[in-house]
Structures are given as structure tokens and as C-alpha cells.
Amino acid sequence: MADGLILEALRITRHGAPLVALDRAIAPGEVLTVMGPSGVGKSTLLAAITGTLAPGFRAEGRIWLDGQDITRTPPHLRRVGILFQDDLLFPHLNVAENLAFGLRPGGTRPDRLSRIEAALDEIGLPGYGPRDPATLSGGQKARVALMRMLLSEPCTLLLDEAFGGLDAALRQQMRALVFDRARDRRLPVLMVTHDAEDAAAAGGEIVRLG
Numbered sequence: 001m002a003d004g005l006i007l008e009a010l011r012i013t014r015h016g017a018p019l020v021a022l023d024r025a026i027a028p029g030e031v032l033t034v035m036g037p038s039g040v041g042k043s044t045l046l047a048a049i050t051g052t053l054a055p056g057f058r059a060e061g062r063i064w065l066d067g068q069d070i071t072r073t074p075p076h077l078r079r080v081g082i083l084f085q086d087d088l089l090f091p092h093l094n095v096a097e098n099l100a101f102g103l104r105p106g107g108t109r110p111d112r113l114s115r116i117e118a119a120l121d122e123i124g125l126p127g128y129g130p131r132d133p134a135t136l137s138g139g140q141k142a143r144v145a146l147m148r149m150l151l152s153e154p155c156t157l158l159l160d161e162a163f164g165g166l167d168a169a170l171r172q173q174m175r176a177l178v179f180d181r182a183r184d185r186r187l188p189v190l191m192v193t194h195d196a197e198d199a200a201a202a203g204g205e206i207v208r209l210g
């Protein structure tokens, strides 16, 4: 199987009734946008990919990530990154500690600290490590949440209305940051959104469910 994220004849049922069916490949660095009315099953589709479907839901078909069949892989081993609207930072940890939470295990302490510093530079927040998350603006929090997720070195990126809590200008900045980072890292991106501008900015294929 090719690199990227492949949903091969994926069919999700709820208590046996069909909910979502999708058969698509997302190449490294490409974005697939999923739109559709409320309740159609967009978040459920993402939960099938992260391996966190609620009881009563079942996924049939196969999910491939960079050539590996992850259909039955436990969620914590899937290397799937997901960003939600209003992703919460841990309030009792400072910004650096929040980022450290994303880091994969291993490496020396100086190495880990320098990766956190580099991450803060990458999102335009150099020196913000000791700050309390409550003192950050909404846009700054969103950038820290994005970087915390990227530090876990995911092989694909899922966005669930990830830009929903931001005003128009910030939304545009955050979109550019996310899409640029995903392209640099050659991550396939599956974006769920209600927003036509998000879809246009992504530039890739749009699938409408329902």
C-alpha cells in the first residue's frame, strides 16, 4: 500500500445501521475536506481513524497509514494526530510542560528542552515556556495545542472544526500555519469543517457526506 492515509471501503455502522461510507486515499501533504450537515457522522469518521469509536459503532473495511494496516491497532499506537475546536491546554502546567506532554518518550533532558524551545520558535512564541496558559490569547493557545500535537510526530493529521473558535483573521493565520506544517512534514490531512473558506484554503478534494 502507498504512503499516506487510505480509507479502503470504510463503512461505519451505528447499532447495525449504515452511517458513513468512504473510500478515499489522501497522499502525503494533501488535504481532504469533509463537509456535511450536523449529525451526519463527520466526527464519527475521525473517531474510526483514531480508533476511538463509541460503543454501538462499528467500522468495516480497512484503514492504512503509510503502508500499514492500522484498522485493529490500539489508539495510542496509531500515530494519528487530531486537533479539535478549543483544544484545551492543561491549566496546571506551564506552556513548556504542555508541549513536553506531546513529546514522544526518549531523548536526554537537554535534547527534550531544546526541542521544546525549537517548537516555541516555530510557532512564533520564543521564550513563552514558563508562561501560564491562562495568560495566552486564544490564537496563542491554538498554536501551542497544534505544536503539542505535532511534537508527538503523528503520521497523519485530523482536524475537527479545529479553527472554529477563532475570529476571521486568526482563523486564516492558523489555517496557514497548520497547512504549511502539514505540507513540510508531508502529512496527509483530513479536515472536517462547516466553513467554505476553510475548504477553499485547503485546496484539495471536498467530500460531502449526507
Ligand SMILES: Nc1ncnc2c1ncn2[C@@H]1O[C@H](COP(=O)(O)OP(=O)(O)OP(=O)(O)O)[C@@H](O)[C@H]1O
Pocket (backbone or CB within 6 Å): 014, 036, 037, 038, 039, 040, 041, 042, 043, 044, 045, 054
Ligand atoms: N458517543 C456517542 N454515543 C452515541 N451516539 C453518538 C455518539 N457520538 C455521536 N453519536 C451520534 O452519531 C451520529 C453522528 O454524530 P457525529 O458527531 O459523528 O456527527 P457530525 O457530522 O460530526 O455532527 P456535527 O457537525 O454536529 O459535529 C449523531 O446522530 C450523533 O448523535
